[in-house]
Amino acid sequence: MTEEERRARQQAYRESYVRPEPTAAQRAKWSERAGARWAEYYANETQEQREARLAAKAVYRETEVQPKVREIVEHITYDFAKATSETARQDVADEWADTGLSCWLTTKALWYYEVSKLMARYGYGD
Numbered sequence: 001m002t003e004e005e006r007r008a009r010q011q012a013y014r015e016s017y018v019r020p021e022p023t024a025a026q027r028a029k030w031s032e033r034a035g036a037r038w039a040e041y042y043a044n045e046t047q048e049q050r051e052a053r054l055a056a057k058a059v060y061r062e063t064e065v066q067p068k069v070r071e072i073v074e075h076i077t078y079d080f081a082k083a084t085s086e087t088a089r090q091d092v093a094d095e096w097a098d099t100g101l102s103c104w105l106t107t108k109a110l111w112y113y114e115v116s117k118l119m120a121r122y123g124y125g126d
């Protein structure tokens with residue numbers, strides 16, 4: 001792969017995955033509306049609804065989502081640590097960006113600071 005092809009691939013990646021950052025005014029408006037909706041919901045919540053919501057929350061916390069995300073993060077950092085040259089590290093970044101980002105767990109894993117920093121270093125960050 002030539003340098004030009006690699007840059008074109010990275011640019012296409014950035015355009016397809018990176019959303020424009022919302023403005024402070026948008027964020028404040030969304031936060032205010034969301035806060036009002038949640039306050040209304042909690043104010044009108046029955047005891048049965050509260051118990052059901054807390055039970056669902058507990059079940060969600062016990063699912064395999066978080067361990068799976070940690071496993072993916074460890075795999076990515078292991079691959080980067082194993083690579084001995086900049087070319088090999090670039091190949092690892094390309095591999096994870098091409099094959100892994102279709103999986104929402106990997107997308108979630110990229111929010112972790114260490115992996116996000118590594119991916120940004122090789123052209124797959126914001």
